[in-house]
Amino acid sequence: TVDVLADGQKPAYFYKKHYYQYHDQPNGNHIHHIVSDKPADYCGEKEADIYFVLDASSSIWKHDFETELKFVSDMIDDLKIDNVNGRIRAGVVVFSNRTRNIVALNTKRTNAELKRQIKGIDYATGVTHTSEAIRFVRQYGFREGVTRPGAIKIAIVMTDGISRYPQDTKEQSELARQENITIFAIGIGNKVDKSELKRIANDPNNKHLFHVDDFAGLHAIKKLLVLSACAVIPDVPQNLQTCSGDKETDVLFAYDASSLGFRKSEVIGRFVYTLVSSLDLSTGKVNVGRITDNCPRYSNVPLGRNIKLFTDLRFPGIGQLLQSMNQSFPTRLNAKRVGVLIVDESTTGERDAIDFIKKNPSFDLMVIAIGDPYTTGFAADLASDPDFNYLVRVPKYSDLSTTFSQVLDKLCTIIKRSFVISLKH
Numbered sequence: 001t002v003d004v005l006a007d008g009q010k011p012a013y014f015y016k017k018h019y020y021q022y023h024d025q026p027n028g029n030h031i032h033h034i035v036s037d038k039p040a041d042y043c044g045e046k047e048a049d050i051y052f053v054l055d056a057s058s059s060i061w062k063h064d065f066e067t068e069l070k071f072v073s074d075m076i077d078d079l080k081i082d083n084v085n086g087r088i089r090a091g092v093v094v095f096s097n098r099t100r101n102i103v104a105l106n107t108k109r110t111n112a113e114l115k116r117q118i119k120g121i122d123y124a125t126g127v128t129h130t131s132e133a134i135r136f137v138r139q140y141g142f143r144e145g146v147t148r149p150g151a152i153k154i155a156i157v158m159t160d161g162i163s164r165y166p167q168d169t170k171e172q173s174e175l176a177r178q179e180n181i182t183i184f185a186i187g188i189g190n191k192v193d194k195s196e197l198k199r200i201a202n203d204p205n206n207k208h209l210f211h212v213d214d215f216a217g218l219h220a221i222k223k224l225l226v227l228s229a230c231a232v233i234p235d236v237p238q239n240l241q242t243c244s245g246d247k248e249t250d251v252l253f254a255y256d257a258s259s260l261g262f263r264k265s266e267v268i269g270r271f272v273y274t275l276v277s278s279l280d281l282s283t284g285k286v287n288v289g290r291i292t293d294n295c296p297r298y299s300n301v302p303l304g305r306n307i308k309l310f311t312d313l314r315f316p317g318i319g320q321l322l323q324s325m326n327q328s329f330p331t332r333l334n335a336k337r338v339g340v341l342i343v344d345e346s347t348t349g350e351r352d353a354i355d356f357i358k359k360n361p362s363f364d365l366m367v368i369a370i371g372d373p374y375t376t377g378f379a380a381d382l383a384s385d386p387d388f389n390y391l392v393r394v395p396k397y398s399d400l401s402t403t404f405s406q407v408l409d410k411l412c413t414i415i416k417r418s419f420v421i422s423l424k425h
Contacts, residue, residue, distance in 0.1 A: 043079060043088060043230040047151045049105050050081070050229065051091040051137045055159040058096070058125040059191065064215040065123050068158060068188075071218040073115045078226045083109045089151075091141050092118060095133035096126030106146050130163035130200070134172040138179060144266065150273040152401075153181045154229055157200055160188040160215075170199045177202060177398060180267045182232050184225065187211040188218070207231070248335040249415050250287045251279070252363075254325050255342040256318055257292040264397065265292065268342050271400045275340075278408055279415075286415065287335075291324050317349015322356050322365075329363060337363035338414055343379055344370040344397075350378040357382055366414060368407060370394045389413070 052072050056065060072092065075081075081090045083105070092102040102121055103109065109117065134157065142153050155176065163169040176183055185201035185208065187194065194211065201209040207228050210221045253272045257265040269292075276288050318341065329337045343350075357365060369379035373393055383390035392410060394403050 046230060047087045047148065048154055048229070048232075049089050049091070049142065049147050049151045050079070050154045050156065051093065051105070051141050053133050053137055053155055053157040054092065054094045055128060055130070055161070055188075056094045056096045056124045056126070057128040057161060059128075059161050060215075062123045064160075067215040067218065069118050069121055071158075071222060073118050074219075074222055075226060076111060076114055076118070078222065079229070080111070081114060082111045083107055083114060086111070089148075090114060091137075092121075093133055093137060093141065094121060094124065095129055095136075096124050097129060098126070099129070099133045099136045100124070101136070101140070104146065105141065127164050128159060128161050129165075130157065130159055131165050131168035131172045133157070134169065134176055134183075134200075138172065138176045138181060142179070142181060144262065147266075150270055150277065152232060153179075154184070154232060155181055156184045156186065156225070156229070158186045158188065159192065161191045162193045162196060166193070166196055166199075169196065173200045179263050180270075180398060180400075183208065184229065185209050186218075186221070186225070188215055189213065246285070246416075248285050248287075248332055249338060250289070250329055250332060250335050251338045251340065251411075251415070252289045252291060252325050252328060253340045253342070254291040254318075254321050256321050256347060259317070259346050259348055260344065261346075264344065264346075267397050267400065271404070272340075272342075274404065275408060275411065279411075287330065287332075289328065291321060291328060317352060318343065318347055319349040319352025319356055321349075322353050326356075326360060326362055336415070338411075339363050339365045340368065340411065341365060341382065342368045342370070343376060343382075345372065345375040347376070347378075350382070354378065354381045364390065364414060366390045366392075366411060368392045368394060370397055370400070 052075075054068055054072065060068070076090060079088050079090075080086060081088045083089045083103075089105050090103065091105045091107075094100045094102055103114065103117060134155070137155050141155075147153060173183060182202050183200055185197045187197045187210070190213070192211065197209055197211070198205055210225065212218055212221060253276075255265065255268050255272075260268070272290065279286055279288065281288065322339070322341070325339050325341075364384045365382060367379045367383040367390065369376040369391065371394075376393075379393070380387050380391055389410065392403065392407050394400055
């Protein structure tokens with residue numbers, strides 16, 4: 001039997017509810033596959049970087065380990081994974097006492113080469129260090145320079161038992177989610193802790209958590225997992241002409257990378273990339289740019305004995321960032337100017353920014369505020385009037401992907417709207 005852990009839902013019900021438009025038909029608790037001469041293209045033009053995190057502890061027999069590898073190889077086929085020219089790339093780690101990085105995301109392997117390498121992975125034994133495997137993928141597998149801007153990060157964790165350090169596993173899973181990594185958990189057999197699997201997997205569990213009775217049952221969830229993984233990846237917008245205007249428009253995106261730090265800036269950078277990819281730049285009417293460099297002018301201290309210089313470090317905050325934005329707009333005489341500022345609870349310099357906007361209304365400003373509305377209340381004072389046209393609130397970073405359409409709709413409306421600079425009072 002196959003279990004999809006959410007309110008007792010069985011696979012066929014889950015499949016019918018979410019994916020009935022595909023080539024399979026559910027019947028009771030079973031899924032009947034319709035044979036087609038044409039191979040299914042589940043993810044289409046979507047982009048993702050996926051890490052398979054495979055349990056190789058002593059509780060797994062060799063033939064079961066080989067079944068696990070075959071399952072991954074089949075998924076690589078179904079997802080059309082190719083680390084050379086593919087839209088979807090894969091990495092593979094195997095964990096027991098230690099974590100072995102078998103394939104990195106930036107390892108140049110074709111689809112066929114990936115499957116050969118996976119088939120040749122040596123059988124190993126040891127204890128179940130799930131937490132270390134997730135930590136490795138989080139810190140090294142998806143590190144800067146390996147992941148691609150605009151690609152969604154997904155980890156698929158497969159295990160047949162309880163992790164050696166459950167609390168560490170929970171913490172590493174939470175850290176991964178904070179870094180915008182979507183985790184699917186697959187429990188195999190009757191020795192897994194379903195509560196732990198729920199802590200590993202993203203919410204909602206009915207889309208990110210699976211359980212099968214044994215390794216032979218993996219084939220029954222393969223297509224469900226493929227479709228669930230594809231559902232995580234945002235659609236590539238097809239109707240780009242709907243987001244263009246008749247008037248020349250210059251759009252500058254800005255966020256203070258110095259206060260946000262690398263991880264948040266990486267998430268925002270990917271989000272901005274997806275937005276920019278959805279604008280129609282082909283007519284030459286719309287130009288886009290980005291400003292993130294907001295470091296102190298004199299942050300470096302030369303060798304010497306003047307320790308006073310070490311106390312003079314002040315970060316300029318978003319007031320300086322908006323000044324840079326104002327100076328960076330090109331001199332296209334009749335072009336509409338639109339700024340898109342992204343802030344969160346760590347943003348500084350908001351008072352200076354509000355004063356600047358009041359005195360220098362030379363461009364319309366859309367604000368995307370991430371986090372608690374109480375701590376980002378200043379965003380309403382920054383956004384052009386009326387606020388509901390220029391302000392988008394996002395509860396947390398992991399919600400950026402679900403608010404993408406809302407942000408794009410507002411931005412497109414601003415681009416198409418007749419240019420009227422709104423004064424803040």
